[in-house]
Amino acid sequence: MTAPSRDRSAGGVTTIEPAVATAGTARLPGRSLLRVGPLSVQIRRRSVLVAAVLLVLLAVAGVLSLSLGTPYVAAGDVLRALSGAGTPYDLVVLDLRLPRVVLAAVAGAAFGVAGTLIQSVARNPLASPDVIGVTQGAGLAATVALTSGAAAVVVGPAALAGGLVAAALVLALGARHGLAAQRFVLAGVAVAFALKALTEIVMLTAEAIDGQRAQIWLIGTLAGKGWTEAAWIGATLLVLLPVLAWAGWALNSSALDDDTARGIGLRPVSRRIALAGTGVLVAAMVTAQVGAVDFVALVAPQVARRLVRAERPPLVCAALMGALLLVLADLAGRRLFAPTQLPAGVLTAAIGGPYLMYLLLRGRKRSS
Amino acid sequence: MLSTRDLVAGYDERTVLDGLDLELPADAFTVIVGPNACGKSTLLRTLARLLVPRRGSVLLDGKAIQELPTREVARRLAVLPQSPLVPEGVTVADLVGRGRQPYQRWWRQWSEEDSSAVDHAMALADVAGLADRPVDTLSGGQRQRVWIAMTLAQDTEALLLDEPTTFLDLAHQVEVLDLLHRLRVERGRTVVAVLHDLNQAARYADHLVAMRSGAVVAAGPPREILTAELVREVFGLDCVVVPCPVTGAPLVVPALTSPTLADPAARSSAPTPAGTASGTDASSPTGSTGATPAGSENALAGSYPSEGH
Numbered sequence: 001m002t003a004p005s006r007d008r009s010a011g012g013v014t015t016i017e018p019a020v021a022t023a024g025t026a027r028l029p030g031r032s033l034l035r036v037g038p039l040s041v042q043i044r045r046r047s048v049l050v051a052a053v054l055l056v057l058l059a060v061a062g063v064l065s066l067s068l069g070t071p072y073v074a075a076g077d078v079l080r081a082l083s084g085a086g087t088p089y090d091l092v093v094l095d096l097r098l099p100r101v102v103l104a105a106v107a108g109a110a111f112g113v114a115g116t117l118i119q120s121v122a123r124n125p126l127a128s129p130d131v132i133g134v135t136q137g138a139g140l141a142a143t144v145a146l147t148s149g150a151a152a153v154v155v156g157p158a159a160l161a162g163g164l165v166a167a168a169l170v171l172a173l174g175a176r177h178g179l180a181a182q183r184f185v186l187a188g189v190a191v192a193f194a195l196k197a198l199t200e201i202v203m204l205t206a207e208a209i210d211g212q213r214a215q216i217w218l219i220g221t222l223a224g225k226g227w228t229e230a231a232w233i234g235a236t237l238l239v240l241l242p243v244l245a246w247a248g249w250a251l252n253s254s255a256l257d258d259d260t261a262r263g264i265g266l267r268p269v270s271r272r273i274a275l276a277g278t279g280v281l282v283a284a285m286v287t288a289q290v291g292a293v294d295f296v297a298l299v300a301p302q303v304a305r306r307l308v309r310a311e312r313p314p315l316v317c318a319a320l321m322g323a324l325l326l327v328l329a330d331l332a333g334r335r336l337f338a339p340t341q342l343p344a345g346v347l348t349a350a351i352g353g354p355y356l357m358y359l360l361l362r363g364r365k366r367s368s
Numbered sequence: 369m370l371s372t373r374d375l376v377a378g379y380d381e382r383t384v385l386d387g388l389d390l391e392l393p394a395d396a397f398t399v400i401v402g403p404n405a406c407g408k409s410t411l412l413r414t415l416a417r418l419l420v421p422r423r424g425s426v427l428l429d430g431k432a433i434q435e436l437p438t439r440e441v442a443r444r445l446a447v448l449p450q451s452p453l454v455p456e457g458v459t460v461a462d463l464v465g466r467g468r469q470p471y472q473r474w475w476r477q478w479s480e481e482d483s484s485a486v487d488h489a490m491a492l493a494d495v496a497g498l499a500d501r502p503v504d505t506l507s508g509g510q511r512q513r514v515w516i517a518m519t520l521a522q523d524t525e526a527l528l529l530d531e532p533t534t535f536l537d538l539a540h541q542v543e544v545l546d547l548l549h550r551l552r553v554e555r556g557r558t559v560v561a562v563l564h565d566l567n568q569a570a571r572y573a574d575h576l577v578a579m580r581s582g583a584v585v586a587a588g589p590p591r592e593i594l595t596a597e598l599v600r601e602v603f604g605l606d607c608v609v610v611p612c613p614v615t616g617a618p619l620v621v622p623a624l625t626s627p628t629l630a631d632p633a634a635r636s637s638a639p640t641p642a643g644t645a646s647g648t649d650a651s652s653p654t655g656s657t658g659a660t661p662a663g664s665e666n667a668l669a670g671s672y673p674s675e676g677h
Binding site: 033042248250260264311 | 439457476518
């Protein structure tokens with residue numbers, strides 16, 4: 001029975017050969033291929049365009065942020081100071097404002113990356129570090145550190161550890177059925193609520209002045225922060241760069257259901273854990289450095305996705321969008337009610353709230 | 369090429385397959401049929417290593433499929449799950465391109481071979497004209513052909529499909545099954561599908577596997593094994609099996625379950641007031657039609673092999 005069938009199969013295979021041997025013309029729509037030696041990378045042409053535009057906007061926002069304030073520094077002087085020409089404004093531009101702008105850009109990019117990874121795993125545009133407990137874990141740890149009179153240097157590492165522990169808890173709770181999207185989000189929301197309640201208790205029972213410091217930390221601010229924080233976040237992104245390069249590719253198939261993914265030779269569960277773990281790591285690090293800046297991680301990937309018109313958030317564009325958002329939010333926080341400074345987190349929440357409503361209304365329209 | 373040894377599989381506490389030994393012939397169109405919840409989808413999912421067996425193994429050319437790297441399996445065995453999720457906004461060429469995943473790495477994301485395989489798959493499944501369209505804007509039949517194209521792009525010897533015709537109208541069902549038939553006959557692929565429709569199974573299958581309660585009741589060419597007894601045993605339904613007037617394959621017609629089904633007069637009179645309806649029927653100009661109900665009922669009763677079943 002098997003012998004004749006094998007013959008037939010061999011005959012069938014030979015008929016396919018010529019078709020396979022001919023050079024293919026299939027191009028993935030809207031994508032180009034970047035070849036460097038043995039490397040070949042698919043690139044969405046629209047992503048390149050969007051990234052270029054975002055980079056220009058980011059540069060403009062950066063210069064604007066360096067120039068506005070008291071004293072006002074003309075854009076030309078800002079550029080001259082940046083080029084190292086030596087101007088009377090060097091102190092203001094390079095030492096006072098630049099660290100904060102760079103931190104805003106790096107932290108925003110990190111939020112964008114974290115949001116993209118977490119949303120793709122959760123298959124939910126509403127998922128972000130704020131929703132799945134990482135932020136609250138970091139917040140609780142930071143609050144405890146701030147109200148217990150621990151040294152200031154402890155706050156950052158404590159927040160990092162808190163965020164990671166919370167994320168580990170969420171992953172463990174969500175992992176029972178292969179980290180299915182819904183379960184992951186539900187576990188995150190549950191952990192987030194519990195941690196938030198604990199944070200409030202700690203804050204209310206603390207001295208008023210300590211409570212207020214914790215409150216400001218929780219909202220997230222870039223005031224008084226700079227190179228050190230930016231370096232920590234930047235180093236994290238740099239170390240994770242190979243993982244992120246892989247993630248950019250792996251995200252392509254994150255929208256497939258598990259059976260289909262397994263059918264094409266993927267291991268969807270380990271893939272999700274790797275992607276979510278990377279996202280959580282970045283989110284915990286950036287939250288530990290700048291506090292719980294709300295909504296950047298939520299909004300940046302979705303806006304970038306709509307600009308690129310892709311079926312999932314694009315990693316690089318989401319990072320640039322996050323950077324742009326946070327630089328603008330920090331600038332607005334500094335200047336809008338000057339001399340009163342608003343923490344960047346307040347501004348991003350003010351933008352993020354209406355955006356969420358927009359998403360909800362849009363979703364309802366589509367489903368009806 | 370695919371076989372199972374003492375296969376035990378199921379979900380959570382429920383054991384669906386309990387010690388199944390099955391041999392699927394290479395280069396044949398195998399169709400698995402059976403009543404709802406008989407384990408046919410479980411079998412297909414286990415064969416495609418989407419479900420991990422509790423005991424026993426699935427052998428691909430003699431090697432346990434669970435022990436082979438999943439990427440290697442994906443180059444030899446493609447699977448189309450029952451209702452795959454269409455990623456929002458993904459284009460046809462993009463989705464078909466995902467079928468090349470087992471040949472790609474993040475540092476080698478596209479090759480000439482990928483291009484030609486995608487071209488070839490789209491041409492075979494007749495979706496080349498739709499390449500730039502978003503999949504979620506296509507009709508059910510087109511969408512199913514796109515999914516099949518994705519599995520074809522995997523360039524495998526075997527293709528497993530879980531109810532590929534569900535939710536399609538009859539014309540699209542035939543279209544999809546014809547495509548699978550062509551793959552088998554012209555391309556020498558091994559095709560294994562779970563189907564609901566017995567007559568389509570009989571029409572297209574080289575090898576039919578009839579399952580009930582997680583066990584194989586009969587397996588073989590449909591013309592040899594598909595009988596009224598088998599249908600009764602597997603589905604618990606009395607039926608007549610006659611040769612299909614088009615293909616000659618066995619055609620399963622459910623037995624007369626209610627006498628009124630064979631009596632057009634009785635059925636047409638049902639919605640209207642009884643007396644007037646039958647009166648107009650009798651006095652209708654075509655007298656011969658008035659006589660047919662009784663005649664056809666007799667004819668059906670005559671052809672109905674009631675004695676042996």
